Structure formats: C-alpha cells, structure tokens
Amino acid sequence: MTTTRTKLPPSKHRYATVIHRLEAGGAMLPDTPENLMQIIGLYKAYAVPMDFYWRDLLYIAERVFLDPLPFFKYFLPGEYLERPNHYAGDTADLRIWRGGATAHPELRAFIERGESGKMPRLLHHLWHDRINMEFAEACMRAMLWHRGMGGRFDPYLDTDEYRANADRAIRAYFQGNPAMLALHRLFPEMFIEQVRQLSYYSNLGLFWEVMAPVFFEMSDLYDEGKLTSVPEAMNFLVNGIFAVAGRPIYHHAHIRGEIFEIVPKSKGFTWLYEAALPYVEAVFYRTAPFRGTKSYNAQAKQVPEDQQDFHFGILYADVFPVGTAGIPPTLLMQDMIHFLPPYLVDYYSKHCRGEQDTLIQLGIGFQRSMYCVTSAVIQALRSALFYPLDDPNPRHLEANRRFFELQIDRFNRPEARLLDIQRQDYR
Amino acid sequence: MLSVLVWLPIVAAVLVGFWPGLAAERARQTCLVVATALFGWSLWLVARFDPAQGGLQFAESIAWAAELGLYYRLGVDGVSLPLVVLNALLTWIALYSSPSGVKRPRLYFALMLLVNAGLTGGFVAQNLILFVLFYELGLIPLYLLIAIWGDSERRNYAAMKFLVYTAVSGVCILGAFLGIALAAGTSAALDYNASLTTALPLQAQLILLSLLLVGFGIKIPLFPLHTWLPDAYTEASPPVAILLGGVLAKLGTYGLLRFGLGLFPETWHLVAPGLASLGALTAAMGALAALAQKDIKRMVAYSSIGHMGYVLLAMAAATHLSLLGAVLQMVSHGLILAVLFHLVGVIESKVGTRDLDVLNGLMNPVRGLPLVSILLLVAGMASAGIPGLVGFIAEFLILQGSFPVFPVQTLLCVVCSGLTAVYFVILLSRTCFGRLDNATAYYPAVGWSERTPALILTVLILVFGLRPGWLTIWSEKTTGEMAASVNTPGPVARVASKIPQVRSIPLNPLSTLP
Numbered sequence: 020m021t022t023t024r025t026k027l028p029p030s031k032h033r034y035a036t037v038i039h040r041l042e043a044g045g046a047m048l049p050d051t052p053e054n055l056m057q058i059i060g061l062y063k064a065y066a067v068p069m070d071f072y073w074r075d076l077l078y079i080a081e082r083v084f085l086d087p088l089p090f091f092k093y094f095l096p097g098e099y100l101e102r103p104n105h106y107a108g109d110t111a112d113l114r115i116w117r118g119g120a121t122a123h124p125e126l127r128a129f130i131e132r133g134e135s136g137k138m139p140r141l142l143h144h145l146w147h148d149r150i151n152m153e154f155a156e157a158c159m160r161a162m163l164w165h166r167g168m169g170g171r172f173d174p175y176l177d178t179d180e181y182r183a184n185a186d187r188a189i190r191a192y193f194q195g196n197p198a199m200l201a202l203h204r205l206f207p208e209m210f211i212e213q214v215r216q217l218s219y220y221s222n223l224g225l226f227w228e229v230m231a232p233v234f235f236e237m238s239d240l241y242d243e244g245k246l247t248s249v250p251e252a253m254n255f256l257v258n259g260i261f262a263v264a265g266r267p268i269y270h271h272a273h274i275r276g277e278i279f280e281i282v283p284k285s286k287g288f289t290w291l292y293e294a295a296l297p298y299v300e301a302v303f304y305r306t307a308p309f310r311g312t313k314s315y316n317a318q319a320k321q322v323p324e325d326q327q328d329f330h331f332g333i334l335y336a337d338v339f340p341v342g343t344a345g346i347p348p349t350l351l352m353q354d355m356i357h358f359l360p361p362y363l364v365d366y367y368s369k370h371c372r373g374e375q376d377t378l379i380q381l382g383i384g385f386q387r388s389m390y391c392v393t394s395a396v397i398q399a400l401r402s403a404l405f406y407p408l409d410d411p412n413p414r415h416l417e418a419n420r421r422f423f424e425l426q427i428d429r430f431n432r433p434e435a436r437l438l439d440i441q442r443q444d445y446r
Numbered sequence: 447m448l449s450v451l452v453w454l455p456i457v458a459a460v461l462v463g464f465w466p467g468l469a470a471e472r473a474r475q476t477c478l479v480v481a482t483a484l485f486g487w488s489l490w491l492v493a494r495f496d497p498a499q500g501g502l503q504f505a506e507s508i509a510w511a512a513e514l515g516l517y518y519r520l521g522v523d524g525v526s527l528p529l530v531v532l533n534a535l536l537t538w539i540a541l542y543s544s545p546s547g548v549k550r551p552r553l554y555f556a557l558m559l560l561v562n563a564g565l566t567g568g569f570v571a572q573n574l575i576l577f578v579l580f581y582e583l584g585l586i587p588l589y590l591l592i593a594i595w596g597d598s599e600r601r602n603y604a605a606m607k608f609l610v611y612t613a614v615s616g617v618c619i620l621g622a623f624l625g626i627a628l629a630a631g632t633s634a635a636l637d638y639n640a641s642l643t644t645a646l647p648l649q650a651q652l653i654l655l656s657l658l659l660v661g662f663g664i665k666i667p668l669f670p671l672h673t674w675l676p677d678a679y680t681e682a683s684p685p686v687a688i689l690l691g692g693v694l695a696k697l698g699t700y701g702l703l704r705f706g707l708g709l710f711p712e713t714w715h716l717v718a719p720g721l722a723s724l725g726a727l728t729a730a731m732g733a734l735a736a737l738a739q740k741d742i743k744r745m746v747a748y749s750s751i752g753h754m755g756y757v758l759l760a761m762a763a764a765t766h767l768s769l770l771g772a773v774l775q776m777v778s779h780g781l782i783l784a785v786l787f788h789l790v791g792v793i794e795s796k797v798g799t800r801d802l803d804v805l806n807g808l809m810n811p812v813r814g815l816p817l818v819s820i821l822l823l824v825a826g827m828a829s830a831g832i833p834g835l836v837g838f839i840a841e842f843l844i845l846q847g848s849f850p851v852f853p854v855q856t857l858l859c860v861v862c863s864g865l866t867a868v869y870f871v872i873l874l875s876r877t878c879f880g881r882l883d884n885a886t887a888y889y890p891a892v893g894w895s896e897r898t899p900a901l902i903l904t905v906l907i908l909v910f911g912l913r914p915g916w917l918t919i920w921s922e923k924t925t926g927e928m929a930a931s932v933n934t935p936g937p938v939a940r941v942a943s944k945i946p947q948v949r950s951i952p953l954n955p956l957s958t959l960p
Contacts, residue, residue, distance in 0.1 A: 337884055372891045376812045383884070439885065446888070 027416050034427050034437060041423045042416075044408050046394035048387055048440055050249040055241070058252060058388035060363035061355065061381060063238035065388075068354035069231045070123045071130075072155035074099045076224030080217045081273050085192050085210060087199070093152045094140060100127065106263065107232040113262060116232035117239065123231075125358055126150075134357070151350035155223065158347070161301040163219045165326055168300040172222060172268060172293035175286060176215045185214040188272045188279040218282050221270035226294035229266060233259045238360070249391060256395035257402065266290035291399075299396050303389055304429065305329035306347075333389045335434040338382035352378045355385065370446050380446050387440050397426050447504045448520040448570045450487055451530065452580075455480060455537075455559040455566070463556035470551035474544065477555040481538040484562070488534040492920070495527055500923040502572060515627055515636035516575040524924030525703060525773055526569040528917065529696055532780045533569065536692040537562040539899045540685035543788055554595060557587040561689055568697045574623040574636040574705070581701070582616050584694065585609070588686070596681040597794075604674075604681035611664050611674040618661030619701070622654045626709070629654070643709050651713040658706045659717070665698030666754045669728040676735075679747035684791025687743070691750050692784040696776045699757045703772065703928070707761055711931045714764060719852070721762035726855040726862070729755030733865035737872070742793070742800045745873055746786045749829060752862060753779045759852065759859055760844040764932040768847025769925035770918055775840035777917060778828070778910070782837055785825045785903040792818050792896050793877070796889040802873070807882030815892050819878035821900045826870035828907045831863050835911035 030038045037047050048054050075092070078099045083092045100122040105112045108120025131137060133148035143149050166173050175181055189210045193199040203210050237255055240246040246255065268290060270282035282288065308322055308331050316322075323329055336348060356378060359367075363384070367377045401408075405422050406415035430437040439445040458480040462473050495503055502521030510518045522530060541558055548554050560583065567580030589612075593605035627636050629646050636642070643651055664671045679687050707714050732752025739745040753775065760772035793808065794800050796815060809819040828835035831842075841863055849856040910917045 337881070371888060372813070375891060379812050379884070444888075445885075 032424050038423050045250045046253040047390045048249055055249050057384040058391050059241040060360045061384050061388045062234035063360055064355040064358045066231045066234035067123050067126050067358040068150050069227050070126050071150045073224045073227035075152055076220045080221035084272050116236040151354050154347045154350040158302045159219050159223045161306045163216050165301045165305050168297040170293040172288045184281045185211050188281055191274045218270040222294050225268050229263045253395045257399045260399045264291035268293045303332045303334050306331045330432050352382045383446055390440050451566045455563040459556040459559035471546045473552045473555050474546045477541050481541050485534040485538050488531045497919050500927040517573045519573040520570045521572045524921035527920050528777045529569045532777050533565045533693045536784050540688045543899045544685045557591050560587040565693050572638045578620045585612050591686045592682045595683045601681040604677035607674045608678040615661045615664035618657050622657035625654045651710050655710045655713050662698045662702040669731045672751050676744050676747045680744045684787050687787040688784045692780040714932050718762040722759050722852040722855040725755045725758030726858040729859050729862040733862045736869045740802045743790045750783050756844050759848050763848035763851040765847045766926045766929040769929050771843030771847050773921040778836040778840040781903050781907055782828045785900050788900050789822045802876045805877045806880040809878045810882040813887045814882050821904050824904050826874050830867035830870045836907045839914040
C-alpha cells in the first residue's frame, strides 16, 4: 500500500514566509551569504568576551562568593584564565572547538593591552578599558529576576535543602566574622538571596562555557569554507545543543580549601532545560526595560504588568542605545568591537557611516545572529517535543506548524525585529 | 571706500555670469573669494570707523542725475555699519553653504552677489532715490533665487507672492520719497536729511510717514502685511533664506529707522503708540503662529516675524536704550536666524523632512546629527533670549528701553519672549530629543563644511552674548543722537521727562558690561 504524502496548505500566519522557512529546515533569518557572514563574524566577536564572561562568572560564584566589598571581582586570576574549557582543547569532555582549552589568545592580548596600551590592570579597570563584565551580570540578573521560566533549577532555589546548603556555606564563609554572622542571624533571607544570585552566576557561567567553543568552532568552519549557509549554521547549533544537553548545572563554592556543594551535581540539573532555555527566555525575549535606552512610562502601560509579557530582549531591542554608559547592549557592543574579524570590519566600513557607527551596525548584526540562535532553539525544541520535518504524517506536520506558529506569535508585537531582519538593508 | 562694497559684487556677478566657460566649482570659489574680500573690507571699515562720531563717515558723493535729485551719495553711521558687516558675513555664509552642485550655478552665484550689492547699497545709500534703486536691485535676484532654486513645487507661488508684496513695498517707499520731494518743493538733492521734511505740514508728514510704514512694514514684515514671509522663507533654499531672513528683513527695519524715524522725528511720536501696539501684536502673532507650526522651517520663519515685532516696539519707544537695542536686535536676529535656517537646511538635507511629527532623536551620538542638534539647541536658546547669548542682550535692551514709554506693549512682548521659549522647546524636544528609530535613521553624516558656517555663527552669538560692548560701541553715539532728535521737542519727550529713570538708564549699565 502506498501512502500519498499531502503537503500542508500554506500558512495564513502573518509571518507565513518565516514559518514555511522553518518547516523547510531553515532559520528565521533568510539564507543569504551576507547574513551568514554577519552572524558568523559576530559569533566569533561574541565568543572572545564570552570566554571571559564564563570564567569570571564561575570565579565570582565559586571564589568571590559573598565578599562584601568585591572590588576586584573582575580581576580574573591566572588560575581561571588557565582553567580548561570542558568543550575545547585536548582535555575536553567533548571537543567542540579544535582550539585550546585555556583563555583565548585574543582575550589575553586584550587584557594585557586594552585599547589604551600596556599598563597595570588596575588602571585599565579604572579607565574602563576592559571586558565589560557588567553585561554578563545583567544577563545573570535577568535570569534571576524573571525566575520560574521552566526547569527544576529555579524551584530548587526555594527548597529547604538549598537553604540548608546555602546556610552552611554562608556560615563557613563568614567564619570568624561576628558582624556578618550577626547580620545573617538578624536578616536570614539576605545572604540566602545573595547566594541564589551566585547560583545563577554559576548557572550562566556553565551555560556560556559551552557556547564560547561552539561559536569559535563555527567561525573556524566558516573560515575553512565548511559552513556555507544559514541553515547549516543553525543546524550546527542544534547539534551542539543536543550534544551538550545533559551537561550538569551546579553551584560549588570554594571556601578555605573546602568545596561546598550549594547546588550539587547529583541533583541532575541539565544544561538544556535548566540553563539554555531559561537563558533564551530571560535574555533574548524578556530582560528588562534598561534605563537610558528609552523612557518607559509604567503608568501609561508601556511596561507590561506581567513579567512573562516583558519584551525588551535582543529580539525586540532597538539597537540604538549606544552613547549612554552602563546599558547592557552598549556594553556588549563595546566588547565585541574589539574582536571583529577583518571581513566584518571591512563590511561595516562600507555601509551607513562606516567606522562612525560600527557599534550600531554590529549591534544589528548581533540581533540577526541571535535570531539564528533562537531559530536553533526552536528547531531543537521541535525536534525534542514534536516530529521530524520530513514526517510523512500530515497530522504531525500540522502539530509542527502549530508549534512554529505559537513560537512566532511572540513576534507579533510591534517592537519585534523579525520583519526588519528579513531585509538586508536593516543595518 | 564704500563703493568697493557696492561695486565689487556687481562686477564679480557680471564676470561670474558671463565669463565664457567658467566651471561651476570655479564660479563658487570666485564668489567665495569675493565674499571673503567684502567681509574683509567691511571689517577694515569697522577698524577705521570712529565710534565717538555720531554722523556719517566714509561719505562719498557724486552728482548722478541732479535734476531728479539723484546723487550717488554713500556713507555709514553707527546704525548701518553693523548691518553692512552682517550682510557681508551672511553673504559669505550663504555662499559657503551653497552646494557647488546647485543647478545653473553661474546664474545662482551671480544673483547671490547681486543681492549682496543691493542690500549693501541700501544700507549705505544716503540719497533717497539711490536707496530706492538699491532697494529694488535686491528684489529681482531674490525673486529668481526663490523661483528657480526653491525647495518645492510651491516655490513659484511663494516667489510671485514675494515679488508682488515687495514691489508694492518699493512703490510705497518711492511714492513717499517723491512725495517728500514734491511737498518740499525743492529740486535739490534728495539726500537723507531731517531738514527735508521740517517745512511740511503735519498732515502731509503723517501721510508720507504712513506710506513709508506700509512700504517698510511689508519688508520687515509687520502684522498684517506679513503673509508673504512664511511662504518665501520656507520655499527658499537655506542659503537664500539666510539672506532673506538674516539681512533683507533688516533692510525694512533699517529703512524705517533711518527714513521713518530719521526724516520725520517730529511726527514719529504721533504714530509711536500705534506702532508699539503693532510691534507687540506682531510679536504675539509671530509667536502664536510659530507655536502652531508642524514644519520646523516655517516655525523659524514665524519666529522671525515675532522678533521683528520687538524691533518695531523699540523704534516706537525711541529711547536711547531701546534704539540701541533695536540695532542690536537686527544684528543678533540676523546671526540667530541665519544659523537656524542653516541648521534646518542641514537637517532637511540629511533627514529628508522638516516635519515635527516625523523628526525625533537627532541628538543620538552615533546615527543622529549630534553637533547639529547641539548648535540648534544653542540657536534656539539664543532666539528665546537665554542670558549669555546675544539674543538676550538685544531683547533686554529693547524691553528695558521701551518699558518706561510703552509698559503694556512691553509686557506683552515679555510674554511673547516666553512663548518663544515654549515653541523652541517644542521644536528642540521633538527634533533633537526622544528616540531615534533605527528603522528610519540612515542619515548621512554631517561634514565639516556643513558644520563650519553654523559654528562660526554660534561662536559670534556666544561672544557677543558675553561681550555685548563689542557690538554696542559702534551704534551708541548714533542711536543716542537719533533718540535725542525724536525726544527733544515733542510730546514723547515730555512724557519721557516725567520718568527720570529713562534718562538715567542709557548706557551707564552697558558701559560696565564686559
């Protein structure tokens, strides 16, 4: 008996083109060589500071811990620069990037010299000629602040078991410090909440530890001519997501040579459900209305009442905030501009105002690349929860479509940039 | 010496217009060199000018058509000197900010020089008929500049309206001057001289002065003769608008001061209360109309009407302080309006619109026009009379000088000054502040050649705002004598004499200014 494969009728969704593209195994971002070049170039420019972010996030979560005056939390010690990445180098658990496991050479060179030349690290820090770790912290805070975005990690932070673990670590950290211990007794929630935040430091650090080598490898493959289309890039991400989906997410604090398992590995929290998906939800979609990018009037309902309706992430952002210091997207753009591959520098110099507005051009390119990452997440979820794209059963295809449409519905908001990134002249 | 200022641009205009095979860029460069020379020459005049002397200086006189009373008689005093320099400066600015790619470049640049010659001639002519000749000389080139190089389809309408109004203005002035000649019954030179009208009966003086008021009132323009202005200013390309608003309007106020107040000092006080009210009304109308505009160039155009109202009030009051303020306001308004028109032009050329509802966030440092926005902010503040900028000094002198004579009208002008701040805040907050939308903001960067004219003018606005003495020193003596001539015998003087502070105010506070 032969089955006739019925193709689904065209979608009537506002973004039908995008949905058809997703159904054909593509990304939300159109497949053009220019798009590919932009997203890969920015993955590389993003991966270098990200190599710093994950190391420093873990350093703060594990070592700085509850330091009441953490002046030097961005001064990454050599031990953490040397800390081997679990997904790169010869010692890798799973070698995603063929490069080295320690801090990226371009990152080391930048820490050494910055923009302003060689000088003591303290001067670089005060001159703000450094990696903007504040961006990573803003992402972490978005995850902590929104909370409850799926996975078992977040509910765990409210359990008695977690509180007991945290309490033990707090007492150990402040051992011999009666003032802080008295504070802890007076306000028992205060340090626990701080430790929750530190657990998210760890969560995000472990998440990015994976992403940095993924992006490095994609950049290398592109340079070698082995990554030739946007769907290929997206599929590399999808495969990467599945390959590391089970990576444990934990939080260990190192206090006086002793390791305190605040979120033990044994809890079985995993990279995909406990870090990647909450991260995408918090940072790509929701985040918070950053002060300075635009004046939001909460009384005029410009800020949604429900946190889950927040829509200030990179997929919606008006990438124009450059110029006001301290705004997370600005900080990231400023970090990425130091590590652009030459072909992107050349590309930006030929458009708009060239060097003068490279920051914005790369910000919009970054938006494109994050639409590609989000596409990978959507395809991965579809693959995990629904059916293959070439499934012969029309009902399955219908279910896939409903899933895609539901995902794309989130871009029906006027602020969404999905329509913009379909155009090549959106820069 | 003054002839150079008049004839050099005419000769250059002829050469630029008719020299065979002259390339567009070369024509522009030639005109710029000529404009630089004119500005240099006018500065040299300033250097040689004796501010302690109130009368005419650098006088030149040749009999031209004596039987008609037409003598080629030139001269400058403290009132016309600043305007001559302003004209030379703004001509340079207008030429510099004209693109060499302008269509029919040789005609364009030649006409710009002719306008300059006409305006300079108007400011330095000391013979009434000669003044009318120069007054008319500027008319046709400006008509063509609006009609050919205007901004939109409405340019022909605007140019024709300008032509008709200004022609009527010219006819009125010529009629008044011929009336003076006839009534005086003299075949002598129709030179600028108050004694020309002393023999006339009051009624005749009133009629002639009214004719002059209408004539110059159109040029300034005064409410309700102003309707040509918003169209002409808006449709003219920015460099032409700079000349129109920056200098041409001053020919109206200058003419009224020189020939209205100067020739009819006895009659002046009779019309002064009406004039002061008209001035206040003009200021109010300009400010209110500007508030209602959606087009930033039109807004600036209406603001110009409002500011001219202050000048009229000051001239009506005719105290030493107010007249000095009037001259200062002419210069300050010329500078401010020029920079505003230039910046509006830059914004329009980069953003492609002048619509207040579309413009937003130009202060954005990366994709906006940050320096242009900052300069627009300074110019708006200067126009609104914020202390430290030249607009404040001018308005302060006018308001302080006029208050003892016409308190109600002055207070109305104070309110209008507040309204100026309101519409400039609207203009600036909509245009410069807010959020630049990255869906539309792909504006080209502003080059230094586009910034330079605005920077020069802004520096002057700041410098004269901080050191107003550098500007007032040239006119103090002349305006003092003018005020004295008006106030000596008439009722105005009697009114003024009851208010001792009017006499005590003049210039003592000014001389202590930095």
